[in-house]
Amino acid sequence: MRALLFTCAALLLIADAQAQSPDFSYESLKLNSSPAYIMLGVDPVNISRPGSPSDFIGGVQSAVVNNQLQPNFALETTPYYWKNPAEREARLIRAYDYIVADGNDVWDNIRKSFTISLATSTSDTFTFGQMKKGTGYGIGIHFILFSGRTNTRTREILETKFKLAPKRSVYQFLISKLELNGTINIDEELGNWSKSIQQHIAEKEKVSNYSYPIEVDAVVKEVRAKIDKKVLTGDADKALLEEERNKVDAESAKLLKKLNSAKVPLSKEGFMLEAAIGNSGVAENNEWNMISNAKTGIWLTPSFRINTRQKLQNISYLDIMGVIRYMWNRAEVDSANYIDLGARLQFTHNRISVSSEYIARWLSHRPESVPGNYTWRFDVSFDYKINDLVTFKATFGSNFDGNSLHYSDPSKMFAIGGLNFGLGNLFR
């Protein structure tokens, strides 16, 4: 008799210790398609658009697999954020990330997104074939190759804003030097500022906000044209410099207002590509000396995001995602390997997200006892963000039908319902 692979997951509890996504906050709470979950066969969603990495994200959920309640636990961690604590790096807006490379620096993307995924769950005989019941474990890695592009409007505003950065810097430098010394020779100090900023640009591993897209010499000339004095001294000259700096700040404030009129201006759009490798095994009878390898998989997840908002105040996206996966099975798990090819369509509007996915799975060879070499998974998901910390999620559909040892048509329905809770602040 065919069993349900999933029925009703009661609760999804997700904890993130510093989510980095400049998207909707519930996207940073998703641990749905973690490679470790996929290898264990307890993934609530098989295909999802890659989220921004976190230094730590963990989750527990309960699923009914093969008609039995199967609690499972997963965590993901991104080593980049161990070395660079999130509060130092992640929320600083850099010209390099949003304009210069803009998601196309593959090595930089891999370095920042390389994530280790671990999960454990009780094992069942559908996912793990003839292996004895016990504790299943999943391990995996995933990383982003292409991370999407900055929205055109955001890009234009940021470009204008970054042009103001060296202007503000030069006025602030002159003000500080005037405060320290009481009197300054403006040509001499402009030379000192040029040396300082060029040293900074030379020391930067990536393109500095100051060096893009404006030339330092052009800024010096502009300042020299505005301040028609050789020597600056006293409060009156300091006020003159402060006035010029405040003009730059006022111009920047207008740009900030424009940028902030959109809800998620920093969200990346367009093409993203993520790669993943996973492995799972089982401790049969829950015994340490009976730990055996079960499956290994490798896959690519391409996705494309289209911004469909009509008003700046709205969040509205259409995501088209796909997956291509090859999974090797140990003979006791399945006599065949799997080739998966799937697609997912997701529409998000403010607090609501609706999606559907279809994944076709072919067996690498069909034993004579098996009626076909093809099975599939189909689901429809609904997400509603109740508030920044809690998201309701429901998924209905049909899952892959086990393996070539227990083959039948995937005609039965599975349902997962639950809540995601963000507990990030507890870890800070």
Place this chain on the structure above:
Amino acid sequence: MKAKNLIAKADIDPVKLEIPEEHKDKDIRFTVTVKLPDEGWYYTADHIAVLSQRPTAVYMGEDAPLNCLIGNGQELIGKRFLLTSHFELVRSGSEEDTPSTVEYTLTFYADDVELNTSKRVKGPALQVNFRTDIIFA
């Protein structure tokens, strides 16, 4: 011995940062840590640190200074150090229109020994400035 912590009040008038005798032969460094407590807010930054009698900046850049060398303790005595940090906040993901506050932590070290740590919180505002005016003693 830790210096008396008046640096959190160094926004307007210069305050003294005493380098204890046993650390005067060490390199004096500083680190700034920036944190936005509220989710969904990002920032651009501009940090400039200058020191009296030094023509070029001690530090200049958008990254928060990390273990940045000011100079040898003995040579710094009597010199004035001015650090300004400017932040502009961009909303991306927050449901709230009110910007996050900015938590600004400044720590001075003599080699690896912590001399002084001060924490200031400003905002909520889209543009936030921190100024630290110090005379080494």
